[in-house]
Every structure is written in C-alpha cells, then in structure tokens.
Amino acid sequence: xxxxxxxFGAYIPRLRLNRQAVVTANAWYxxxxxxxxxxxxxxxxxxxxxxxxxxxxxxxxxxxxxxxGRVREVxxxxxxxxxxxxxxxxxxxxxxxLDEYTGASDVTGSQCAALAGFSQALASAASxxxxxxxxxxxxRRTRAASAQELDYGDGAAALLFGREQVIAExxxxxxxxxxxxxxxxxxxxxxxxxxxxxxxxxxxxxxxxPQVIKRALSDSGVDAEAVAHFxxxxxxxxxxxxxxxxxxxxxxxxxxxxxxxxxNTGVGHGLLLLAKVLExxxxxxxxxxxxxxxxxxxxVLRVTDEIKHFAVRRGVSGWLTRxxxxxxxxxxxxxxxxxxxxxxxxxEQDKKTALSTAYRHRRAILGLVAGRCRVSGDVHFPxxxxxxxxxxxxxxxxxxxxxxxxxxxxxxxxAESLSSYMAPPHHYGQIDFEGGGRILMEFTDxxxxxxQTALEVEMVFRIKDIDDLRGFKRYFWKxxxxxxxxxxxxxx
Amino acid sequence: xxxxxxxxxAILGMxxxxxxxxxxxxxxxxxxxxxxxxxxDAGISPEQIDAAWFSTHMEDVGTGRGGTPMSIALxxxxxxxxxxENFCAGGSEAIRAxxxxxxxxxxxxxxxxxxxxLKDTGYGGLPVATVGTYIPQWYPGAVAPANFAQLASAxxxxxxxxxxxxxxxxxxxxxxxxxxxxxxxxAHLRKIITEEQCLKAPIIAExxxxxxxxxxxxxxxxxxVTRPDIARAMGKTDLVTFKALQVAVSNGWEMQGNGWDGSYxxxxxxxxxxxxxxxGITRPREQIxxxxxxxxxxxxxxxxxxxxxxxEPGMAVRDVLDGAFDAEGRVPCQIDGGLxxxxxxxxxxxxxxxxxxYLQLKGRAGPRQLPDPRTGLIHNLGGQPSQNVCSxxxxxREED
Numbered sequence: 001x002x003x004x005x006x007x008f009g010a011y012i013p014r015l016r017l018n019r020q021a022v023v024t025a026n027a028w029y030x031x032x033x034x035x036x037x038x039x040x041x042x043x044x045x046x047x048x049x050x051x052x053x054x055x056x057x058x059x060x061x062x063x064x065x066x067x068x069g070r071v072r073e074v075x076x077x078x079x080x081x082x083x084x085x086x087x088x089x090x091x092x093x094x095x096x097x098l099d100e101y102t103g104a105s106d107v108t109g110s111q112c113a114a115l116a117g118f119s120q121a122l123a124s125a126a127s128x129x130x131x132x133x134x135x136x137x138x139x140r141r142t143r144a145a146s147a148q149e150l151d152y153g154d155g156a157a158a159l160l161f162g163r164e165q166v167i168a169e170x171x172x173x174x175x176x177x178x179x180x181x182x183x184x185x186x187x188x189x190x191x192x193x194x195x196x197x198x199x200x201x202x203x204x205x206x207x208x209x210p211q212v213i214k215r216a217l218s219d220s221g222v223d224a225e226a227v228a229h230f231x232x233x234x235x236x237x238x239x240x241x242x243x244x245x246x247x248x249x250x251x252x253x254x255x256x257x258x259x260x261x262x263x264n265t266g267v268g269h270g271l272l273l274l275a276k277v278l279e280x281x282x283x284x285x286x287x288x289x290x291x292x293x294x295x296x297x298x299x300v301l302r303v304t305d306e307i308k309h310f311a312v313r314r315g316v317s318g319w320l321t322r323x324x325x326x327x328x329x330x331x332x333x334x335x336x337x338x339x340x341x342x343x344x345x346x347x348e349q350d351k352k353t354a355l356s357t358a359y360r361h362r363r364a365i366l367g368l369v370a371g372r373c374r375v376s377g378d379v380h381f382p383x384x385x386x387x388x389x390x391x392x393x394x395x396x397x398x399x400x401x402x403x404x405x406x407x408x409x410x411x412x413x414x415a416e417s418l419s420s421y422m423a424p425p426h427h428y429g430q431i432d433f434e435g436g437g438r439i440l441m442e443f444t445d446x447x448x449x450x451x452q453t454a455l456e457v458e459m460v461f462r463i464k465d466i467d468d469l470r471g472f473k474r475y476f477w478k479x480x481x482x483x484x485x486x487x488x489x490x491x492x
Numbered sequence: 493x494x495x496x497x498x499x500x501x502a503i504l505g506m507x508x509x510x511x512x513x514x515x516x517x518x519x520x521x522x523x524x525x526x527x528x529x530x531x532x533d534a535g536i537s538p539e540q541i542d543a544a545w546f547s548t549h550m551e552d553v554g555t556g557r558g559g560t561p562m563s564i565a566l567x568x569x570x571x572x573x574x575x576x577e578n579f580c581a582g583g584s585e586a587i588r589a590x591x592x593x594x595x596x597x598x599x600x601x602x603x604x605x606x607x608x609x610l611k612d613t614g615y616g617g618l619p620v621a622t623v624g625t626y627i628p629q630w631y632p633g634a635v636a637p638a639n640f641a642q643l644a645s646a647x648x649x650x651x652x653x654x655x656x657x658x659x660x661x662x663x664x665x666x667x668x669x670x671x672x673x674x675x676x677x678x679a680h681l682r683k684i685i686t687e688e689q690c691l692k693a694p695i696i697a698e699x700x701x702x703x704x705x706x707x708x709x710x711x712x713x714x715x716x717v718t719r720p721d722i723a724r725a726m727g728k729t730d731l732v733t734f735k736a737l738q739v740a741v742s743n744g745w746e747m748q749g750n751g752w753d754g755s756y757x758x759x760x761x762x763x764x765x766x767x768x769x770x771x772g773i774t775r776p777r778e779q780i781x782x783x784x785x786x787x788x789x790x791x792x793x794x795x796x797x798x799x800x801x802x803x804e805p806g807m808a809v810r811d812v813l814d815g816a817f818d819a820e821g822r823v824p825c826q827i828d829g830g831l832x833x834x835x836x837x838x839x840x841x842x843x844x845x846x847x848x849x850y851l852q853l854k855g856r857a858g859p860r861q862l863p864d865p866r867t868g869l870i871h872n873l874g875g876q877p878s879q880n881v882c883s884x885x886x887x888x889r890e891e892d
Contacts, residue, residue, distance in 0.1 A: 345614050349633070354625035365629050380748050382630065388744040390751075412642035412649075412754035416697035418617055418635045425698065428632040429642055430878065432750050440747065440878060442632045453649040464629065476630045 003126050004169035004301065007160035007310060009061025010275040011053050011137075012153075012262055012319035014445045014484070015326045016040035019150050025329040030145040039260030042153035043326060044139045046335045046422035047444055047462040050078040051088050052475065053137040053156035055095045055461045057268070060313050061133070061158040064405035065097040065367070071160075072130035073103040077117040077267050080138045081106055082473055084187065091475065092135060094366035095461045097402055111293030112175075113267045118159070118299060122170055125161040132161040138266025141190045141336050148192070151235040153263025157271035167310050168278065168287065168301040172220030176212045177295040180204050190337065201236050208296045210246045213288060216298035217247075224248035228285035229277045231255045233269035234292070249288065261320055274301075276316040283307055322484050324447065335422070347420035351467040353474050363400070368459060368477045370437050371398030379403075379437030403459065406434045408479060410455045415448065427451050431479050444478040456482045496770040499890060500595040502720040502731040505534025508847040511711035511835035512680040519548075519555040519609040520565035522712035526840075527566050527605060530714040534601075535726065541716070542599035543572045545589040547582035547606035548839040550619060551575075554609045562605060579874025580786065581739070582606060583713065583842025584883035588737050590717050600722055606844075607712035608837035617708055618838075637697035637705055639876035640789040644699050646754030647795055651806040659699055661809040662790035663690035666703045666832055668818045669787065673829025675860040680709040680835030704790040709835025713843035715850075720890060731890040732853045735867065736770035738763045739883045747878045757792075759882035760799035760871065767884040768801075773867070776801050780823055780886075781865035782852060784845035786873035787830045793817075796871055797825070800884075819860070827852065827860050842872040842883060849887055866892050 023037035044053065054076055059065065074096070076089035083091075089104035103124075107117040114136035121134040137156030142149040182200040183192040209232070217224055230253040232240040244254050255273050257264065265272055270291045277287060281303045290298035314322070326332065333339035363369040364382045371383025375397050378389055383400075386393045413429025427443035429451065443451055444462055457479040464476035507529025509522050517525070531538070546562040548555045555561050559573030576585040583606035590602035613619040618636055648658055667687055673679040685703060693701035720731055740759035746752040764776075773779045783800065787793035794812055797803040802823055803811045811817070817825035828834050828848040831841060849868030851857040867888035874881040 346620050349620045351628075353629065357625040358629060361626055361629070378749060380744075382626075384744075388748050390745060412646035414638040414641035414645065414697045414700075416635055416638035416641070417694075418637060418696055419620070419633050421633075425695075426633075426638070428634055428638065429645070430754055436750055438748055438750055439630075440632065440634070441630075453645050465633070474629055 002166045002169040002304070003122065003163055004161065004166040005159050006131065006162040006165050006167060007061045008275040008278050009057050009059070009158045009313060010272050010316045010319060011056035011060060011156040012042045012316065012323070013044045013048055013053065013155065014322055014324050015043040015045055016323040017043045017326045017332050021327045021329050022150060022332070026145040033145065033147065033150060036147065036150040040323070040325065041150065041263035042155050042265065043332055044154040044335065045445060047478070048154070049082045049139050049463060049473070050080045050137040050156070051082050051091050052462050053139065053154065054078070054092050054135040054158070057137065057156035057158040058092065058096055058133055058135045060315065061160050062096065063313055065402055067097065067402060069099050070131040071096070071098050071102060071133045072128070073124050073132045074098065075105055075107055075117040075121055075132070075134045077107040077113040077134065077136035078138055079108055079111070079113060079267050080140055081108055091366065094362055095475070097367040097369065097404065109294070111267055112291050112295065112297045114271050115289070115291050115297035115299060119173060119175070121159070121161045125163060129163060134159045134161065136268030136271050138268055140266055141338070143191055144333060144338050151264055153265045155262055155265035155268060155272055157268045157275050159271055165306050165309065166304055167307045168303050171222060171300040171302055172216050173297070173299040174212045174215035174219055175295065175297045176208055178208065179294065180208065197236065201239065205234070205236065205239055205243070205292050206246070209243050209290060209292055212296040213243070213247045213290050213298045216288070216300050220300040222286055222300055225250060226286050227253050227288050229253055229255050229281065229287040231270055231273045231277065231287065231289045233257055233264055233273060235264050272316060278303070278307065279312050279315050279317055281307060324484070343420050346418070349420070350469065351465045352470065353467060353472055358474065365476055368402065368404040370401045370403050372401035372436070373397045374399055377436065379433065379435065381437050381439050401437070403433050403437055404477060407482060408433045408457045408459070410451060410453050410457060411438070412453065413451050415451065431457060442478045443480065445480045450481060458482050493769065497591060497595045497737060498735050498771060499720065499733045501591045501717050502723045502733045502890065503850055503887070504536070504601065504716045504718045504723055504728065505530045505532070506715045506847050506850050507531070507533060508678060508713040508844055509711055510678045511709040511837060511844070513611050514710035515611065517710065519561070519607050519712070522609065522710060523562060523565045523605060523607050526712040526714040530716050534716040536601065536716065538567070538569050540601050541568065541571060541603050542601055543593055544568060544603040544605065545586040546573055546575045547577065547586040547604070547842070548575065548608060549577055549579065549582055550608065550610070550838065554612050555607060578881045580788065580838050581842055581872040581874035581881045581883045582839045583844070584739070584870070584872040584885060587715060587843060587846060587885065588739065588883070590715070591734055591737060594717050594719055601716060601718045603714065603716050604843060605712065605714040606840035606842065608839045609710050610708050610837060611710050635697070636876070637700050637789060640792050641697040641700045642754060643795050643877050644791045647791070650753055650755040653809055655699065658809060659691060660687065661812045662704055662794055663687045664812050665787065665790040665793045666690050669826045669830045669832035672819055672827050672860060673833025676829050676834060679829040679833045680707040681829070681833040700789055700791065706788050706831035707833065707835040709837050711835055711837035711840045711844065713840045713847050715843055715846055730854065732850055732887055733890045734885065735888050736767040736884070736886040738767040738770060739881065740766070741881050742875070742879045744879070754877065756795050757799050757873065757877050757880065757882065759880055760796060760873065763882045763884040764800050767886050771886040773886070777823065779867055780869050781867050782824045782827055782849065782862055783869045783871065784828070784830065784848055785825055785871040787826055787832050788836065788873070792873070793825065800869065800871060824862055827857070827862060842870065845870040845872060846885065846887065853887065853889055
C-alpha cells in the first residue's frame with residue numbers, strides 16, 4: 001500500500017511589495033540594503049494572517065470547502081499563529097466546513113514545523129483511511145530596514161495525505177533536533193532575534209543539513225544523483241546550491257526559491273515550493289524537501305503516475321499571476337504593525353465579540369453556510385427559522401447550504417472614505433450568489449475602479465475585525481474579483 | 493381595508509427649533525425651543541396634554557433613554573411619556589402614536605416631540621452604531637452614505653443610465669435643496685451652491701460627493717394634535733388634518749432574497765400605495781401639492797420620486813433635471829431645504845417635515861411660501877435601502 005501525498009495547493013497574497021520602494025524609503029538609514037532592491041515580496045493584506053492564508057491554501061488543495069467530508073484530520077503548521085491559545089487549526093477546520101469529528105492540531109516552534117506536521121500527517125494517513133490535511137502559513141513581522149523585511153514573503157501551502165490516488169509517495173524521511181539558535185523569539189514578542197549569518201551558514205546549515213538529507217536518502221534507498229528536484233528554502237545566498245553539491249545532488253535539481261517573486265514565506269515555504277514542483281513533475285521523479293530550524297528535517301518523495309490525474313486549481317503558478325504591485329512601504333509597515341496610523345474617531349469603535357453568539361452561529365460565520373428552504377428553494381443568509389418568502393413564510397424548512405464555493409455577482413456597491421478602514425476606500429455591496437442567496441458584504445483585495453455591478457466575485461475567508469482592546473480577531477468571508485486585471489498593475 | 497384616520501385628527505400647534513451645529517444648546521434646550529413654539533401655536537397649557545411620545549435615536553449620546561428626558565426637560569405634568577425609536581423614521585412614529593391616541597379617543601390632546609443632539613459626539617457624519625452581538629460578526633461596518641450610494645450603482649445598471657448624467661441629476665437635487673434652504677431662517681445650511689461645486693466635491697461614498705449628503709444637525713421639533721371638533725371648539729379655523737399615516741418595514745426579503753434589484757426602496761412603494769388609498773388619492777402627481785422626502789442623500793430623493801409614483805419608472809433623472817421638483821416645479825420637494833439643508837437631527841426629522849408642510853398649508857412659510865398648497869406628503873425613511881422602516885404621512889386642509 002502506498003501512502004503519501006494525494007493533493008496540493010498554495011496561496012500567495014495578492015499584494016506584492018516592490019523591494020525597490022522599501023530600499024529607497026530606507027536609503028537614508030540603511031544604504032547597505034540596496035543590493036536587495038530586486039523584485040517583489042508577497043505581502044499579506046491587513047485582513048490576512050496565518051489562519052486565513054492556510055484556509056486559502058487548503059481550499060486550493062481541496063478544490064474548495066470539504067463538502068464530501070473527506071478530511072478527518074487537519075494539521076496547521078506556523079510560527080505566526082494568530083492565537084497562542086484557541087486552536088488555530090480548529091478555525092481552519094470550521095472555515096473549510098469540515099465534519100465536526102475532525103482531529104485538529106497546531107504545530108509550531110521552528111521553521112521545521114511544516115515538515116514535523118508532514119511526519120505527523122503521514123503517520124496519521126498510515127493509521128487509518130481518509131484524508132489528512134496539512135496546511136502551513138506564515139505572516140512574519142520584521143523590523144523596518146532589516147534584511148528580513150526584504151527577504152521574507154507571506155504565503156501558505158497545503159498538502160493532502162492518504163492512501164488512494166497517491167501522487168507522490170513518501171520514500172523516507174529524517175529528523176535532527178538540536179538547540180542550534182539561528183534565531184529565536186520569546187513568547188509574547190513579535191520580532192525574531194537573529195544570530196550571526198556566517199555562523200548560521202557555516203556551523204548550522206552546512207553541518208546539520210547534509211547529515212539529515214543523506215540520512216533521508218539512505219532511508220529511502222535513493223542515490224543523491226537520482227534526485228530530480230531539491231527543495232531547500234533559505235534566505236542565505238546560494239545556500240541551496242552549496243547544499244546540493246555537498247550532498248551529491250545534481251545542480252540542476254535545485255528548485256528556485258521564488259525569492260524574486262514571493263520571498264521566503266517561512267514555515268510553509270518548503271511546501272509552497274513542493275506545490276510548485278508538483279505542478280509540472282513527471283512520474284518517477286524523486287524530490288527531496290529539506291528545511292532547517294532547531295535542527296533539520298528532510299523527506300524524500302517519488303512522483304507517481306497519478307500525478308497526471310490531479311487537477312491543479314490555482315496553484316503557485318496561478319497565484320503568481322494574480323499579483324498586484326504595491327509601491328507603498330508605509331502600507332506594508334502598517335499592516336505589519338510597525339507603523340501606527342491615526343485611526344480617527346471612527347477607529348475607536350468597540351469591536352467586542354459575543355463569544356456565545358460566535359459559537360452559536362459558527363457555521364454561518366466561519367463556514368459561510370446559509371439556509372436553503374426545501375419548499376421554495378430560497379436561500380437565506382443568515383439562516384433563520386422562518387423564511388422570507390413573500391406571503392408564505394415557512395417554519396423550519398431550511399437545510400444547510402454552503403456558499404463559500406459559489407460564485408457571486410455584484411448587485412450594488414459603493415466605496416466610501418468615511419469609516420475607519422485599513423485599506424480605503426472601504427468597498428462593500430450586495431452579492432447575489434449562483435443558485436440563490438444574497439449578502440451585503442465587504443470586498444477585499446480590490447483597487448479603486450475595480451468593482452462594478454455584475455462583476456463576478458468569489459469568496460475568501462478573511463479577518464473581519466480586530467479587537468485591539470481585548471486582543472481578539474474575528475473572521476468572516478469577503479468578496480474578491482474572480483478575474484483580476486493584468487498582473488503587477490499598481491494599487492492606487 | 494381599515495377605515496383609516498383621514499380627517500379624524502387635526503394639528504393644533506407645531507414648533508421647531510433652529511437646526512444646525514447648536515454648540516450653544518443641550519438637547520433639553522432644543523426640546524424647550526420646539527415645545528414652547530408648539531404650545532404658543534396651540535394656545536394650550538401643559539395640563540391639557542393627556543399623553544406624549546418622544547423620539548430620539550441615539551439615546552446614549554446625551555439625551556438619554558426612556559420618557560424621562562423629555563418629561564423632565566419640559567416639566568410635563570406627570571403624564572405618560574413614551575420613547576419611540578425606529579431609526580431615522582422615529583419622529584414619524586411619535587406622530588403616529590399621538591395621532592392614534594387621539595383618534596382612539598384615549599386622549600383629547602397629545603404631544604409628539606423628537607430631538608437629536610448629534611454634535612456632542614465628536615463626529616462629522618453620524619456616529620458609528622453601537623456594537624451588537626451577531627450582526628457585526630458578518631455585516632460590514634457600513635456607513636449610511638455607502639448604503640445609500642448603492643442605490644446609484646443599481647439604478648444606473650437597471651436603467652442603463654450614463655453615470656455622468658446620473659451624477660448631474662443628483663447634483664441638481666442638492667442645488668435645488670440649497671436654493672430652498674437659503675430662504676429658511678431655521679435651516680442648518682443656508683448657502684446657495686452650484687452644480688459644478690457638487691460635481692467637483694470630494695467623494696464620500698462612490699458616487700456620492702460631499703454635497704450629495706445631508707447635514708448632520710442638532711434639532712428638535714414638536715407637534716400637538718387633537719380632534720377637529722376640539723380644535724374648532726377652541727376657536728381654530730382652517731384646520732390641517734391627517735389624511736394618512738402608513739409605515740412599511742422590511743422583513744428581510746430585499747436583504748436576503750434575490751428578487752429586489754437594489755434600484756428602488758421596496759417599502760416606500762408599499763407605504764405609498766397604502767397611504768394614497770387611506771387618503772383617497774388616485775392621481776398623486778396632480779393631487780399632491782408638495783412633498784418633504786427623506787433626502788438623506790441626493791440619490792435617495794431621486795429614486796423616491798419614482799417610488800412615490802411622482803415619476804415614471806426610469807424617468808426621475810429627466811424629471812429632476814427638468815426641474816419637476818424644484819420650488820417652481822410640478823410637485824415641489826424639500827421647499828424648506830430638506831434633510832440636506834434644514835438638517836437631519838435623526839429623531840426630530842419626521843416631525844420637522846410635518847412642520848414645513850403644516851406651515852405651507854397654513855400659508856405661514858414666509859419667503860418660501862408656495863401658492864395655495866392643498867395636500868402635502870411626508871416620506872420618512874429609516875435604515876438603508878435594503879432593510880428599512882418607511883413612513884409616509886399625508887396631511888391636508890380639512891375641507892379637501
């Protein structure tokens with residue numbers, strides 16, 4: 001019985017920060033960064049975090065919410081989990097409309113977290129039938145004028161594990177756990193502290209990684225020369241190529257780290273690059289995926305014939321073309337919490353969430369599940385006991401009717417500059433859903449002039465409000481255009 | 493169909509304070525201003541009032557909840573005072589309660605008063621709503637201009653209107669109201685504006701600019717009602733009576749279903765039909781002398797002309813630009829400046845609209861007096877196009 005990867009997906013936020021804009025803004029202070037002024041880094045919008053990006057990647061892998069009830073376990077890997085306590089993976093499970101009897105866990109603590117989750121997912125898939133979802137995301141905070149600010153990107157990836165229709169079987173894996181502190185962050189702090197780069201490179205990566213990779217290869221019974229794709233996410237220049245050489249892996253197997261288009265997306269970056277590789281991998285090809293952090297982990301995979309039958313939804317390539325260039329460095333700093341803007345009197349509104357209400361309506365709020373009347377067919381959001389059907393209100397006739405994967409069209413809209421909003425002007429409008437139902441909802445990832453009546457939109461899971469007073473976030477769904485304008489059109 | 497309240501209740505007296513940014517006055521002072529004028533007009537003493545209804549929307553911004561703020565401010569003689577609230581249509585609710593109380597015979601004389609003190613909140617525009625429990629977890633943090641601006645996008649799509657033409661038509665709505673308001677000493681905004689100013693004003697909510705939005709004002713207005721026979725016994729002549737009072741409230745069909753196209757206000761059409769029937773009006777364009785409509789935003793006024801059947805579907809743009817609703821037009825609208833210029837102290841607005849029609853019917857409107865109006869319509873809308881409370885009242889001369 002082969003056990004391994006049965007699906008993959010990715011997510012890259014639409015905003016792509018122009019690195020030159022960052023370097024120019026900081027040139028007075030950090031002229032040494034000018035060598036990094038190339039390309040773009042992916043940048044989470046204000047309403048994105050590791051939970052929302054993980055959901056987006058998972059939906060990319062699953063083809064939407066899990067309406068067939070395939071997934072029986074969800075593992076979320078991240079070092080930037082929004083909640084230190086409140087199971088982040090459970091929010092992901094709710095957003096994916098998973099069956100309630102689904103196992104969920106957060107994996108964190110090092111840049112190897114996604115591969116730790118990989119190992120856990122594999123073991124789980126081996127133990128019982130069904131699909132195990134591993135999703136990884138990071139939305140890292142960095143200090144202004146730091147190298148990390150330019151090197152990093154935001155993004156997520158997801159893998160499905162199971163026993164049927166395996167597209168890449170796992171041949172072997174290895175793990176090394178040592179307290180090598182290339183960077184650290186105490187609980188409650190928001191930005192990492194970094195060790196000396198030369199030490200990390202020479203004593204850390206160069207010593208730890210080859211051991212682990214060789215061990216994984218030998219566990220797999222695969223020769224290094226046979227590796228077709230070598231994935232090692234790193235911000236250290238040419239480190240991936242040097243590592244391949246040290247392990248005897250052919251130079252041409254080294255997978256481009258997407259530094260120019262995305263940046264290093266942290267915990268999920270290995271999975272993101274794997275998702276990219278799998279988009280065009282050939283049956284029989286061997287892939288090595290390795291990551292470094294408080295030790296190291298490596299896995300060896302072999303692509304199967306089933307890869308031909310897997311339909312990539314957007315995938316990394318699709319998300320790469322959905323970018324929009326962001327030229328505002330202060331927007332980036334603001335969204336990363338490094339710059340405090342005047343919010344105005346409207347920004348003082350209390351955003352306290354009634355937790356009892358949030359729980360009672362979790363299917364509607366987190367899962368975007370409406371109620372469809374089995375008599376009239378009318379779709380109700382939010383669901384209610386009585387239908388709105390004119391002159392024929394029916395009692396208790398509504399069945400669950402998920403809307404998240406249905407396309408919508410804009411009935412009416414406006415964009416206002418009055419409310420306190422992190423991406424003005426604030427766009428919202430009425431969306432009519434394919435198959436019925438209507439919600440007055442917010443738009444996200446839109447620029448001025450992009451929203452029109454009859455525009456086709458899709459649903460994305462995002463942060464609805466942030467309660468700064470109590471330190472809480474609430475999530476809901478927003479509308480975003482299905483088709484986006486030409487890539488890299490700047491945000492007005 | 494119920495018998496209705498046509499000619500069962502007459503206006504005994506009315507008062508309205510000067511609207512505006514009343515940094516000089518507290519809500520209590522505004523109430524006293526409106527009440528004193530109404531009492532002097534009615535020629536009664538406080539002991540003659542049997543019951544009162546009090547409308548204020550944002551209770552927590554200074555005026556307070558319950559009936560006590562009004563009872564204490566006006567030192568009413570321990571009568572029943574009930575606070576009513578129905579978004580921006582609360583003023584009309586207070587009127588309705590007082591009128592029904594008189595029509596039922598439970599009261600001989602009843603008082604309705606509305607007040608809003610918005611300028612102590614620190615906001616330009618309406619303050620943000622208080623936080624509820626469920627709705628804020630999914631509903632956008634929407635503001636009124638963007639809710640109403642959506643009428644424009646849907647109307648434009650429905651009738652395939654050129655956006656520039658629509659923008660000009662709604663500019664005309666505001667230019668007209670400013671011209672009218674300039675003649676009203678109690679109005680908040682009294683400057684004449686040009687179409688060009690409207691078109692060039694900063695955008696508040698696409699496509700609405702600054703001049704497409706009404707004033708946010710402090711103010712109070714009051715009405716005292718009684719039975720016509722009591723009024724006549726008190727020596728009153730040329731009575732103005734209620735012909736119709738109708739309210740229609742959304743039940744979620746527009747908001748949740750797919751049947752409403754977003755280009756009109758569903759409840760206005762329902763309330764208008766009922767009000768015309770109650771008043772016995774069959775040809776509104778000829779029988780209505782003037783209107784005071786809820787022009788919170790210029791686009792609202794434009795589509796309301798169709799919803800009240802004063803314009804044919806899709807023809808409001810043309811009618812507005814042709815001046816059909818200007819002071820000299822077919823059916824003058826907002827002759828006092830409307831919400832746009834008289835101002836919009838939320839809880840008082842419905843009573844302020846009634847005040848203007850009352851003055852016009854009594855021939856007491858000074859430089860803005862229309863020639864011989866007979867019947868006036870008040871359209872008071874609370875909420876937003878997709879979910880709202882619409883109140884329509886018709887008043888006229890008793891003999892009509």
